[in-house]
Amino acid sequence: MKAIRIHAYGDVDTLCYEEAPMPEPGPADIRIRVHAAAVNPVDWKIRAGYLAALIPYKMPLTLGWDVSGVVDKIGSEVTHLAVGDAVYCRPDIARDGSYAEYMVVRASEVAPKPETLSHNEAAAVPLAGLTAWQALFQHAQLKKGERVLIHAGAGGVGSFAIQFAKSAGTHVIATASSGNAALVRDLGADEFVDYRAQRFEEVLDKVDVILDTIGGDTQARSIPLLNSGGRMFSVVATPDAAALAAVGATGGHFMVQPSSENLVRISRLIDNGTVRVVIDSVFPLSEARAAHTKSQTGRAKGKIVLEVVPA
Ligand SMILES: NC(=O)c1ccc[n+]([C@@H]2O[C@H](COP(=O)([O-])OP(=O)(O)OC[C@H]3O[C@@H](n4cnc5c(N)ncnc54)[C@H](OP(=O)(O)O)[C@@H]3O)[C@@H](O)[C@H]2O)c1
Numbered sequence: 226m227k228a229i230r231i232h233a234y235g236d237v238d239t240l241c242y243e244e245a246p247m248p249e250p251g252p253a254d255i256r257i258r259v260h261a262a263a264v265n266p267v268d269w270k271i272r273a274g275y276l277a278a279l280i281p282y283k284m285p286l287t288l289g290w291d292v293s294g295v296v297d298k299i300g301s302e303v304t305h306l307a308v309g310d311a312v313y314c315r316p317d318i319a320r321d322g323s324y325a326e327y328m329v330v331r332a333s334e335v336a337p338k339p340e341t342l343s344h345n346e347a348a349a350v351p352l353a354g355l356t357a358w359q360a361l362f363q364h365a366q367l368k369k370g371e372r373v374l375i376h377a378g379a380g381g382v383g384s385f386a387i388q389f390a391k392s393a394g395t396h397v398i399a400t401a402s403s404g405n406a407a408l409v410r411d412l413g414a415d416e417f418v419d420y421r422a423q424r425f426e427e428v429l430d431k432v433d434v435i436l437d438t439i440g441g442d443t444q445a446r447s448i449p450l451l452n453s454g455g456r457m458f459s460v461v462a463t464p465d466a467a468a469l470a471a472v473g474a475t476g477g478h479f480m481v482q483p484s485s486e487n488l489v490r491i492s493r494l495i496d497n498g499t500v501r502v503v504i505d506s507v508f509p510l511s512e513a514r515a516a517h518t519k520s521q522t523g524r525a526k527g528k529i530v531l532e533v534v535p536a
Pocket residue numbers: 265266267352353356376377378379380381382383400401402403404405420438439443459460461479480481520523524525526527
């Protein structure tokens with residue numbers, strides 16, 4: 226089968242479109258005929274070796290941890306799935322990924338693909354969608370009527386977070402550049418701040434929850450915006466505990482986890498028309514280098530997809 230693999234950590238040129246062995250499912254696994262994969266910033270961070278100390282990857286490594294496809298083979302212990310089922314998931318990032326014609330995942334990690342989405346759209350959901358979901362509802366315990374600030378509202382994570390937060394009956398504030406104002410408002414943001422033209426901490430009232438997707442100075446300038454009892458969760462860096470305590474808030478950093486149960490709930494919001502998928506661009510699998518180059522600009526508007534089976 227064809228796959229995009231790396232044989233060593235490095236820049237975009239390390240991505241090789243090549244023949245790879247057909248993966249075989251273990252007893253608790255399924256094999257998926259991949260129809261589409263999505264590109265996430267973690268893919269090029271892993272490619273560059275930033276996670277090497279955390280996860281001991283063996284080379285060659287197939288990248289990509291978002292998939293939509295069709296079950297092709299099931300392990301001996303798998304009873305709840307059958308060959309031919311359309312599924313999607315964000316699998317364990319310690320295993321080989323989805324930039325391939327076939328991939329193996331734990332059967333417990335997948336959910337039925339949303340019926341109203343194409344495979345290209347469905348592949349764009351799991352990693353970013355689960356991150357937004359887990360940040361808002363599991364970590365920050367966002368509640369109806371609260372005010373939530375979402376940084377990078379036009380990005381993969383932010384575009385889902387705005388819609389989830391809105392559907393939970395909260396007041397949503399999003400940051401983005403001016404060219405993305407219409408997009409974030411259309412997704413449901415009640416307030417928008419052009420982070421390049423304005424210092425958001427000078428124009429916003431206090432908030433109860435902050436989803437930080439930027440870190441650094443943006444994270445530090447956000448903390449004083451929290452109400453007492455507020456929560457900040459970051460997907461990039463641990464917030465300063467003393468700064469949080471100074472305003473009576475709490476928070477932390479977390480890594481998204483696979484969750485079939487969360488995906489089922491997200492699928493429901495998609496299939497009932499509450500949540501839509503924003504696609505920045507679609508590349509053929511063989512053009513993963515171009516897709517990484519695009520993701521690394523930090524300017525993607527929604528999700529970047531690798532199409533494996535032409536739609
Ligand atoms: N810990 C975890 O488990 C986890 C999970 C998912 C993602 N992440 C991390 O979270 C980050 C975001 O991921 P993503 O997939 O959403 O990235 P992405 O889709 O590549 O984000 C691109 C967006 O970021 C916006 N942006 C860039 N700088 C900004 C700033 N200073 N303020 C506001 N918006 C800004 C851009 O909007 P404009 O063009 O309008 O500037 C663009 O739309 C990445 O670092 C990723 O690795 C971590």
